[in-house]
Amino acid sequence: MTISKKDLNKKVGQAVKIGCINCSNETNHEIVCSIQLSGEEPIDPNYDIWWSQENQILQCRGCDSITFRQISSNSEDMEYNGRPREHEYLYPNRSEGRDPMDDEHLLPSNLHRIYMETISALNNKQPVLAGIGIRAIIETVTKERKSKGNNLQQKIDGLVHQGSLTDDGAKILHKLRVLGNESAHEVKAHKPDELSLAFDVVDHLLKAVYTIPYYASKTFK
Numbered sequence: 001m002t003i004s005k006k007d008l009n010k011k012v013g014q015a016v017k018i019g020c021i022n023c024s025n026e027t028n029h030e031i032v033c034s035i036q037l038s039g040e041e042p043i044d045p046n047y048d049i050w051w052s053q054e055n056q057i058l059q060c061r062g063c064d065s066i067t068f069r070q071i072s073s074n075s076e077d078m079e080y081n082g083r084p085r086e087h088e089y090l091y092p093n094r095s096e097g098r099d100p101m102d103d104e105h106l107l108p109s110n111l112h113r114i115y116m117e118t119i120s121a122l123n124n125k126q127p128v129l130a131g132i133g134i135r136a137i138i139e140t141v142t143k144e145r146k147s148k149g150n151n152l153q154q155k156i157d158g159l160v161h162q163g164s165l166t167d168d169g170a171k172i173l174h175k176l177r178v179l180g181n182e183s184a185h186e187v188k189a190h191k192p193d194e195l196s197l198a199f200d201v202v203d204h205l206l207k208a209v210y211t212i213p214y215y216a217s218k219t220f221k
């Protein structure tokens with residue numbers, strides 16, 4: 001990696017609005033130190049790529065807590081509008097991430113582990129692993145429910161025949177199944193909001209299959 005440009009503390013004193021690790025909402029964080037690095041790397045005699053990395057130490061103007069923020073981009077990762085896609089990394093990691101579903105301890109132990117690891121992947125901005133995890137959760141549910149079929153598609157349909165799943169739920173699961181396939185075989189990273197929505201559906205499925213029947217059996221003996 002060859003650094004061709006380095007700007008030190010150019011943004012000191014400016015503020016950025018981010019969720020505070022301490023205050024319960026977004027607050028202005030002052031940049032107390034910043035280092036902007038960028039460079040170019042030749043890929044072949046006719047083609048260079050460029051990269052850029054902004055590193056900041058921030059201090060919350062409300063509670064004085066310290067955060068490290070890094071924004072990176074490069075010429076090989078563009079938005080549809082042609083602008084470079086910016087990746088933001090914050091340390092400590094924000095707990096804006098999702099919490100596990102209620103009564104997640106009622107899930108079978110093998111499923112519980114995959115579920116918690118997938119949430120961790122989501123909260124740590126690992127979209128490829130999160131996509132694979134969502135597929136693994138669906139695989140595990142179909143196995144737990146002994147849903148018959150030669151492939152995952154047939155097994156999801158089997159859940160409908162068993163009465164564990166509605167037709168609408170199956171349609172969404174089929175989309176999730178494709179999503180997981182893409183993560184595993186094409187290593188495609190999905191957008192955070194796509195994954196978050198997919199995980200909402202997973203939570204609904206797990207409630208319908210595990211936690212609601214548990215409470216129903218306790219209530220209507």
Ligand SMILES: [Zn+2]
Pocket residue numbers: 020021022023027060061062063064065
């Ligand atoms: Zn704060």
